[in-house]
Amino acid sequence: MLSANIEIRDYLANLIAEYNAGNGGHFTAGRLPSERELVEQFSSTRITVRDALTKLEAEGLIYRSNRRGWFVAPSRLVYDPSSRVNFYLLAAQQNKTPATQLISQRCIKGPAETREALGLVAKEKVIELVRLRSLNGRPVLFETIYLPEQRFPKLNKARLEGSLTVLMEEEYAVQICHEDNRIRVSAVYDQVAESLSLINGAPCLEVTRIRYEGDRKAFEFDKEYWVHSAIELSIPSK
Amino acid sequence: MLSANIEIRDYLANLIAEYNAGNGGHFTAGRLPSERELVEQFSSTRITVRDALTKLEAEGLIYRSNRRGWFVAPSRLVYDPSSRVNFYLLAAQQNKTPATQLISQRCIKGPAETREALGLVAKEKVIELVRLRSLNGRPVLFETIYLPEQRFPKLNKARLEGSLTVLMEEEYAVQICHEDNRIRVSAVYDQVAESLSLINGAPCLEVTRIRYEGDRKAFEFDKEYWVHSAIELSIPSK
DNA sequence: CAGTGGTCTAGACCACGAT
DNA sequence: TCGTGGTCTAGACCACTGG
Missing domain, CATH: 1.10.10.10 (Winged helix-like DNA-binding domain superfamily/Winged helix DNA-binding domain)
Known part of the structure; x- marks a missing residue:
C-alpha cells in the first residue's frame, strides 16, 4: 500500500x-x-x-x-577535500560556471572553537572572511574562513574572492603540511539559510577544516555549508 | 520575529x-x-x-x-573511511557497543552499476550480503556488500557478521591496493528505512565504496546508508 | 489495551519574488 | 499586484509499539 x-x-x-x-x-x-x-x-x-x-x-x-x-537539481559537483584543487578549476573541469562573492571581512576575537583550533593566545585576533560560492548562478556553498591576523597582515582585499590557497602561497609563502576535514550532515539557519536560498532548518553538508603548515602549526580554520544536493565527495585512499 | x-x-x-x-x-x-x-x-x-x-x-x-x-542523539561515531580500522575496534575505541546482524545473503546476477564496478562479464555472479549494524542497540548503518562469486567461493557463513576485511585477509589472502569512497547526502526508503527505524524519505549519509586488490582489480562494492546523526567523517590528508 | 508517531483533510494568512 | 512558497490552525484516522 x-x-x-x-x-x-x-x-x-x-x-x-x-x-x-x-x-x-x-x-x-x-x-x-x-x-x-x-x-x-x-x-x-x-x-x-x-x-x-x-x-x-x-x-x-x-x-x-x-x-x-x-x-x-543539476548534476553534483564531485569534490575531493583532500586534494588542493581550487574551486574555479574544479568547477571548470566539470563544465560548471563558478562565482564567488565576499560577504564580509572582519578582524575579531573569534569564537572559542576557532581560537583553540588555531592555538591563539591572549589578545591575538583572527580575520574572518565570509564568502558565498555559486555554480551556474545557483548558490551552493556558504563558507566562513578564519585566519590568524599575525600570520596574514595586510590581506590583499582585491584577491579575497579568488583562490585563497593560491593567495596564501604567493603572498605569504604558505606550505601546507597537513589538513583535517570533518564532515557531517547538519542543518542551516538564518544568514546561512538565507544566503543559500534555503529555509531555516534545511539539511546541508557541513565541512570543518583545519590546515597546518610547517611543523604542524594551524594557519586556517574553515566552516563550509554545502547545499547537499550540489555536492558529492570523492575520497580516494592509499 | x-x-x-x-x-x-x-x-x-x-x-x-x-x-x-x-x-x-x-x-x-x-x-x-x-x-x-x-x-x-x-x-x-x-x-x-x-x-x-x-x-x-x-x-x-x-x-x-x-x-x-x-x-x-548520542555523540557521533567518528569514522575515517580511508583507514581500514574495522567497525568493532572503532566502536570500542569510542566507548560504544557495536553489533552486526546479517539480514540476507544471496548469489545473484546483481545490478548493472555493481557488475560494471566489479568488471563482471557474461554469467559471472555476485554474492550480495545485507547487514545492519548498531551502536548501543540503536541501528545506525544499513549496508549492502557485493563480492564477485568467483573470487570468494564457499564464504564462511559463520563469519559474515564479523569483520569482512579480516575474513578476506585470512581466508582469501586479499591485499587491498586502493579504495574509492563516494559520499553524498541522500534519503532512505522501504527496507532501508524500516531497518533503521526511519520513515520513508528521511535523510541519510550514503557512502559508495569500491575496493581494489593487486593490480587494481575491483573485488568489493559497498553501499552504506548511515543514520546521519550517528556519524561524522574524519578525513586527514597529506 | 492505551499511547505513540505517520499520514492526511481543508482550509487560512503572511512574506517575498517577479513584473 | 499577483503568484509563489512559508507557516499555521484544528482537527481526523491509521499503523504500530509496548505493557
Whole structure:
C-alpha cells in the first residue's frame, strides 16, 4: 500500500529522470509545477504535496529557491577535500560556471572553537572572511574562513574572492603540511539559510577544516555549508 | 520575529544541550516529551511541533525511532573511511557497543552499476550480503556488500557478521591496493528505512565504496546508508 | 489495551519574488 | 499586484509499539 506522498514522489521522480535524460518536455527551465498545481492534479493537500517535495529534496533530486519555487537539481559537483584543487578549476573541469562573492571581512576575537583550533593566545585576533560560492548562478556553498591576523597582515582585499590557497602561497609563502576535514550532515539557519536560498532548518553538508603548515602549526580554520544536493565527495585512499 | 517552530526548536535545543552536559533531569532515558504534550505546552499544533522536531533531526540533535518517539542523539561515531580500522575496534575505541546482524545473503546476477564496478562479464555472479549494524542497540548503518562469486567461493557463513576485511585477509589472502569512497547526502526508503527505524524519505549519509586488490582489480562494492546523526567523517590528508 | 508517531483533510494568512 | 512558497490552525484516522 503506497501512501499518497510516496505516490506523488514517485510520479515526480520519474518525470525528473526523463528530464535529466533529455527526453522530457516536462518542466520549463527545470522548474517544477507549483505546489497548488500539484494539489489539484493529485486531488490532495499542500501538506501531502510538500511531504513529497521534501523527500525529493532530501534525496537531492530537486532543490528549492526560497519562495521562488522548486527546481530539478543539476548534476553534483564531485569534490575531493583532500586534494588542493581550487574551486574555479574544479568547477571548470566539470563544465560548471563558478562565482564567488565576499560577504564580509572582519578582524575579531573569534569564537572559542576557532581560537583553540588555531592555538591563539591572549589578545591575538583572527580575520574572518565570509564568502558565498555559486555554480551556474545557483548558490551552493556558504563558507566562513578564519585566519590568524599575525600570520596574514595586510590581506590583499582585491584577491579575497579568488583562490585563497593560491593567495596564501604567493603572498605569504604558505606550505601546507597537513589538513583535517570533518564532515557531517547538519542543518542551516538564518544568514546561512538565507544566503543559500534555503529555509531555516534545511539539511546541508557541513565541512570543518583545519590546515597546518610547517611543523604542524594551524594557519586556517574553515566552516563550509554545502547545499547537499550540489555536492558529492570523492575520497580516494592509499 | 521568530516563527513558532523555531521557538520550539530553540527551547528543545537548550534542554538537549543541558541534558548532554549532564545538568538536566529533563528527558528520562533521552526520550523527548510526546508530540501531543509539546502541542499543549506551546498551545500549538502537531504540524508546527513536528516542523521543530524535523529541524532538530536534520541537525542531528535528535533522532526518531519509528512510532516509538523522539530521542536525544548520542555523540557521533567518528569514522575515517580511508583507514581500514574495522567497525568493532572503532566502536570500542569510542566507548560504544557495536553489533552486526546479517539480514540476507544471496548469489545473484546483481545490478548493472555493481557488475560494471566489479568488471563482471557474461554469467559471472555476485554474492550480495545485507547487514545492519548498531551502536548501543540503536541501528545506525544499513549496508549492502557485493563480492564477485568467483573470487570468494564457499564464504564462511559463520563469519559474515564479523569483520569482512579480516575474513578476506585470512581466508582469501586479499591485499587491498586502493579504495574509492563516494559520499553524498541522500534519503532512505522501504527496507532501508524500516531497518533503521526511519520513515520513508528521511535523510541519510550514503557512502559508495569500491575496493581494489593487486593490480587494481575491483573485488568489493559497498553501499552504506548511515543514520546521519550517528556519524561524522574524519578525513586527514597529506 | 492505551499511547505513540505517520499520514492526511481543508482550509487560512503572511512574506517575498517577479513584473 | 499577483503568484509563489512559508507557516499555521484544528482537527481526523491509521499503523504500530509496548505493557
